[in-house]
Amino acid sequence: MLGYAGRILRVDLTSGKIETEPLNEELAKKYIGGIGLGMRLFLDNSKPGTDPFSPDNPLIVATGPLSGTMIPTGGNGHAFVSKSPASFGIGEAKSHGTFGTEMKRAGYDAIIITGKAEKPVYLWIDDDAVHIMDAQHLWGKSSAETEDTLQKELGDFYIRVASIGPAGENLVRVACILNEKTRAAGRCGLGAVMGSKKLKAIAIRGTKDVQVAKMDELKDFIKVIHERMKGPAARKYRTLGTPENVLVLNALGALPVNNFTYATFKNADKISGEYLNERFVAKIIGCNSCAMRCEHTVVVPEGQFKGTMTRMEYESLWALGPNCGVDRLDVISKAMDLCNQYGMDSISAGGIVGFAMDLYEHGILTSEDVGGLDLRFGNYEAELELLKKIAYREGIGDVLADGVRMAAEKIGKGAEKYANHIKGVEMTGYDIRGLKTAALGYAVSFRGADHNRHGAYAPDVKGSVDRFKAEKGRGKLVREIEDMYTVIDSLIVCKFSRGTYYDGFKDLAKYYVLATGVEMSPQELMLAGERINNLGRLINIREGLSRKDDSLPYKIMHVPIPDEGVSKGAHVTQEELDLLLDDYYEVRGWTSDGVPTLEKLKELGMEDLADIVEGK
């Protein structure tokens, strides 16, 4: 079984025990790698109801069978998996760059980290030699500083580091895990899980060969994909990048503004992808093995924040910008940079700031509550200050650091009506009141509010369906994209490359076969995608989540879009949501409570997990 490293590393931080075990090949073929393999390892190595911050909650990092190869975007990803301290269900987040590449060359498909260290430590993986090292001198540092320090201390420029910042140390439930300074495994608060283990960083050096089954044929196919990546399928990422979405969504009345108060932004031009590229983008760089390049590196050209350098994508731009009423790209860049310094998911962090501003505007949070900050929408100084308070749990930041769901419970006074989250994970930048296929995708996403579990905004935005209508058939649409997306996240290839797989599962299966030498038909791979979606569901069921959690934020369901224009009046009623869920559960082969049936599990070869659904 080439492609895979064939080995799993186990580290227990309580006992200091370090051991390796062979990769179970049957499991590898069934769950591919990345989030699929990671979630399966999570399930097998955890007990139901474990607190996310308990030493018993395993933190898993997994590469895929393509990691470390020349496959464009396929060579470079890694996935973190654990129980999410935000959703209390399955948490998973991917990141790209070079860390996953290095991990594969060090010879590991997955690392399972359990226990909790007494004092801050970091993990130093130098091929086969694995050490738990003192990290007291790194505690409090940003991920960028940590990476620089470790490369210097360990004496190798090519060592790759994934680490947490102060937010992860302070158990902020939206903390992320960063590698190469600007690349984040962002969602689900997994940085806080790492912090709870007192694990500051994983430093890794891999010098082993990565071998594939059919090198020449693989290179021929890679050449084909390289050519496609120069074409229309990757145009967006090579030109304006994801910030192109600003004007597109604004025109559709689907750009959430002021914590989902409005769906259009009067100053959209000032924060558009066009304006960003014209004035701020200094260079577009690429991850390891990629032939597309998408990473828009911005440098603020003038003013108070001149010289601030960071990566910029639509979601962060949206969360820290229009969602907080902020219309200045220099501020948004600075806020993004601060999120990286503190180690916070910029989407959720912006979601929390917008939430706090909304509460302040409605008198639910007073000036006294927030330490005298003027939290009106658009006050950028207050935004930057609040981000710091959240990261360090200072004052109101201590309450907000638990995410909008838990903060709303603590604040009371109807605050939950302003808390835009699904399953405790903050919303992302699509106003799904007028994107009803996407609304279903968001509701059923196993990692909470997210556009990247389903991409179901695509049919809505492209206009291939009536986006204001909830109707039968949307379940099938969501299911199909979901099954593709779980395969993408398990192989791992980059979502931005999805358009270059003209033949869908056939292309992806070809990658798998040429790299591993293991037979895999497109149908089998599609089935694996379905299996992994069921696996996510099963873990959530084991942790007590059910149909009631496949819900949407209060505003999405009860406050129609007020803006004049195409989207005016749009929202998702309970009746519509029920119709969508029933349709989706049916095409998934689940019960009306959203529980996979025994027949479905048998069909997917998951009988071994039948006990989770028994009696449900």
Place this chain on the structure above:
Amino acid sequence: MSKKISPVKRKFVSADPDKCVGCGVCEYACSSDKEKVYNPIKSRIRVVRLNPLVNMSITCRLCEDPACVAACPRDALKQSEEDGTILIDEEKCNGCGWCIEACDYGAVALHPEKKVVFICDLCKGKEKQQCIAWCPEEALDLETSETLAQKARVAAVKKLFQEAMTPAKEEKK
């Protein structure tokens, strides 16, 4: 003697730092072609990313009077008169690494298993250098010291007269 190329006309692989994005495809192209594996430490060209804006691949520059050749205590290295590449006698090389230390560009590396050094040979016998053929950004090309100097001059003058070169952009402000 007819085949001998003057030092200023020697062509070597050079990266345009404005185009290079640090993706490392060149490393994979090289190691997979030469060693049949994917492994950057077995590549004859290496990527350096100092920060997101500063990316560059580096390989052998085919120097005149190469320091690596002079440094070798075993006379294992010599420079090809034909194209300027460094020829390695793997029988003589014992992997001491003096040439690695001597090279100003970090273009010499020690093979982890064979324990002898390796250096870019311009993919001798192939139609095109594999790193150049695969670079998705077309950032790599064969250059001579002459062509590089010419590019540097043009870039320097452009920079000096930046405002005159971009009148349209100035007006927009």
